[in-house]
Amino acid sequence: MHVASLPISVADATAIARDGYVFGYPLVLMDRRRRGAPVNRFTHAHELPGAGGAATSPDTGLLRSAAWLDLGPQPVVPTVPDTYGRCFALALVDGWGDVFASVGSRTTGSRGGAYAICGPAWRGELPDALTVILDSNGFGDLLERAEFLKRISDQDREITDRVRGLRDKAKDQAVQLADLEEQEQLTAERILYQRDQIAAVENKLVGSRDQLASARADKRGALAQVRESRVALEGDLAALEKEQARVQAALQGAGQTFDGPIRHGSGALIWPVNGPVVSPFGMRWGRLHAGIDIAVPSGTAIHAADSGRVVLMGWVGGYGNYTCIQHTASMSTCYAHQSSFATSNGASVSQGQVIGYSDCTGHCFGPHLHFEVRINGSPVDPMGYL
Ligand SMILES: [Zn+2]
Numbered sequence: 001m002h003v004a005s006l007p008i009s010v011a012d013a014t015a016i017a018r019d020g021y022v023f024g025y026p027l028v029l030m031d032r033r034r035r036g037a038p039v040n041r042f043t044h045a046h047e048l049p050g051a052g053g054a055a056t057s058p059d060t061g062l063l064r065s066a067a068w069l070d071l072g073p074q075p076v077v078p079t080v081p082d083t084y085g086r087c088f089a090l091a092l093v094d095g096w097g098d099v100f101a102s103v104g105s106r107t108t109g110s111r112g113g114a115y116a117i118c119g120p121a122w123r124g125e126l127p128d129a130l131t132v133i134l135d136s137n138g139f140g141d142l143l144e145r146a147e148f149l150k151r152i153s154d155q156d157r158e159i160t161d162r163v164r165g166l167r168d169k170a171k172d173q174a175v176q177l178a179d180l181e182e183q184e185q186l187t188a189e190r191i192l193y194q195r196d197q198i199a200a201v202e203n204k205l206v207g208s209r210d211q212l213a214s215a216r217a218d219k220r221g222a223l224a225q226v227r228e229s230r231v232a233l234e235g236d237l238a239a240l241e242k243e244q245a246r247v248q249a250a251l252q253g254a255g256q257t258f259d260g261p262i263r264h265g266s267g268a269l270i271w272p273v274n275g276p277v278v279s280p281f282g283m284r285w286g287r288l289h290a291g292i293d294i295a296v297p298s299g300t301a302i303h304a305a306d307s308g309r310v311v312l313m314g315w316v317g318g319y320g321n322y323t324c325i326q327h328t329a330s331m332s333t334c335y336a337h338q339s340s341f342a343t344s345n346g347a348s349v350s351q352g353q354v355i356g357y358s359d360c361t362g363h364c365f366g367p368h369l370h371f372e373v374r375i376n377g378s379p380v381d382p383m384g385y386l
Contacts, residue, residue: 026096034068040076042067071119075126082112092117232365237287239318239363240336240370244290248377250312251324251332269305269385270351272335273358273369281381290379291334291372298339298367300358304349305333305371305386313345319370320362323355332377336370337361 008016037043044065069076080090080103089104103115116126272294279293304325311332312324321338339359349355360367373382 023096030095030097037068039068039070069117071117071122075116075118075122077114077116079114080112083110085110090115229365237284237289240290241287243317243319244379247312247316247319247322247324247334248374251326251374251377269333269373269382270303271386272303272305272333272371273300275300275369277383278368281379281383288379291336291370292382293368293370295366295368296358298357298359300369301342301354302335302338302356302358302369303352304355305351305373307350308332308348310343310345310347310349310355313341313343316362318363320359320364321356322362324374325349325355330376332374333382334372334374336372337364337368 042065045063048061048063067078078090080088083105085105087105088110089102089106091099092101092103094100108115118126273296275294275296277292278295279289281292282289306325306327308325308327310323311326312322312334314322316322316336319334319336321341322334322336323338323341323343324332324334326332335356337358337360338356339361341356343349343353343355358367358369371382372379373385374380
């Protein structure tokens, strides 16, 4: 562009030149001062700047740290620590030496923070936590900066509200979560407790089942034994009962013709054999067990329970080999299931004399002596006489 072609007066040109000097010279001075200093890094002064320096200084009476910031490519974000109430100032000075913003205990507070210092041309998003400080570059920028800061302030309020809302919501949710966690804990404990109880009941049931099974097996065995015994005993009793009338008649007859010595001996009978009574005298399954069964091995000597005369000796059906001894006119004793006899019909025997040997002849389910006491031929409980 050719200067001569500009429609400009001398006065205007003079004014422009003056403005050029006034607004341009500080930049020249600043540039001279900056020369050789590192960019975007703090340098720390070890001497007071003193009066009459080439450029303005925030405070000539303080040692300070300074950094030249290049905001061309992107914002610079210095972080100020919390000074816990102590006074500090981070003055932001533009190319003309004007303090366009100040971070410090009197302006932003002493709690510190990160501050984004943005160049005039920079456009972009900043994290919410950053305070934005715009470097103004003339009046237009100033307006824009004011508008931008207002927008940021509105946004801040919005963000603050949103954060507050979110914080309240988070608090509610934390409370809810704590409730849920507590419930979960309770439920877990309840489940554990129930599991333990179920396990205990299960153990008990298994124990009971085993006991029941073993008891059932025992009972089954016992029942089988009882059935077997009962069959045998019923058979035994039936067989013996069949002979009752015959034995009774024989003994009654013997009593009437009793001609032996009428005496009682000791007055009590002796045991014909030594052994446990495995079946007592009395009614069983509707039948009379006419004597007592004394368990003894086969071949055991049988002794006369008292002195007397042998009135019956021989095979008597279910009784097998059977001997009866008349002791008095009314009383007699009988011995059944013998293997062999050791006396003879009509013989006199003394108390304790061996009259035969035990076995299981006739209707019998195991070696024993079936021993009877009869009064006038009718069986009575031998236990009353032994
Ligand atoms: Zn018997």
